[in-house]
Amino acid sequence: MLAPVIAAVDGSAESLAAAEWAAREAVRRNRPLKLVHVWNWHPRQDGEPATAAQRHLARRCLHRAEERIQRTCPGVGVEEEQVEGPATAALLRAAARADLLVLGSRGLSGFTGFVVGSVALGVVARAARPVVLVRADETATDEHVPAARGQDSARDSTRTPGRDVVLGLDLGDPCDEVIEFAFEAARLHHARLRVVHAWQQPSAIALGPGDIGLVQKPRRADEWLGFMTAVLQVWREKYPEADVVETVTEGRPQSVLVRAASGASLLVVGRRVTDRPAGPRTGPVAHAAIHHVGCPVAVVPHD
Known part of the structure; x- marks a missing residue:
């Protein structure tokens, strides 16, 4: 069953x-x-x-x-x-x-x-x-793009495209369970998938040999975008009809995702499963999403 x-x-x-x-x-x-x-x-x-x-x-x-x-x-x-x-x-x-x-x-x-x-x-x-x-x-x-003038959105709901599904993707730890959930949700909702990664410029003190943190911001953004494209390639092949938009933005992940989810039908975020002595936690990004995002929020556990 x-x-x-x-x-x-x-x-x-x-x-x-x-x-x-x-x-x-x-x-x-x-x-x-x-x-x-x-x-x-x-x-x-x-x-x-x-x-x-x-x-x-x-x-x-x-x-x-x-x-x-x-x-x-x-x-x-x-x-x-x-x-x-x-x-x-x-x-x-x-x-x-x-x-x-x-x-x-x-x-x-x-x-x-x-x-x-x-x-x-x-x-x-x-x-x-x-x-x-x-x-x-x-x-x-709230799940559908507003119907065109003269169109009955209720009658045509099966053909009305869905609002974006937004995936908050941590490129430092891209997890298959979270990515697959988002691609499948976009397919089921007949929606575009908008994949968002937020990055922050590290301080020089935190950098080690070979780090790319000191390159100019546009180039660093391009580096992250190239990495995102590589991570998502296998999923684009698995979902060839998916309409995927890739976005990398400088800023705090919590703030970036709250803004990105405005007008979306669903926000997908991950939660790492841990056995910490302090007990399970949602993590700062998932915590911010479920408290401040207006659309439904899917929290997907992963190892």
Whole structure:
């Protein structure tokens, strides 16, 4: 059986948007769709059985999500599941058997960006499978290039090109899992793939013999662009119809990616799987992306 696309729902606006996005993604990937509700998110240490009220709330949350999916993606088959918390552990178990796990991002503040709860952060930092975070007001319209005047975008949605998929690529550690996810996402979304790498001019103190850091900026940018082209060549051959735009920009990766993702349908970033004593981390780039990027963000784990 194919691994499903799983969306976690709790009745909030962001989880409903995540469920709708997951339904569209399940159709694109030709995968089953499963909605998971975690009851008893913070159980006592001695355990606490689900009450009738909790189970009623769970059924209502799942029903609302399924109703929204049927309004926007009619005909999509939905499987539902209620699982016991704590939430982070329950969702990590769900992610382990998923093709993709979809979660919601809460709210938007002009000062701090999207609010990502501790549960979502814990799942992103530890999940063995890709996790996509979706904002509360995300709709199918946000995935497509605006329709031409006189064209019905809903009726012609299957032929409407998707907005760019953006891949934040670390050329110091280019990982196949992350690159492949982005190329496949662009194919599924009928979108152009924009690959972005941010570089910073090192100080003379940090340079060793043979480093290229002291060359002029245009030449250094050309060096990075040539390296990016070489890294992506095998993927261009695997996806010959892909429309790929390669960009290298001087600046902090966090800031460059937030700007690059403006107007995109999806941002793809990587997260290195580590066994550090301090515990799993999302890393500074993924952390900035999931807090400040407005479009859905896919965080792909890699070795």
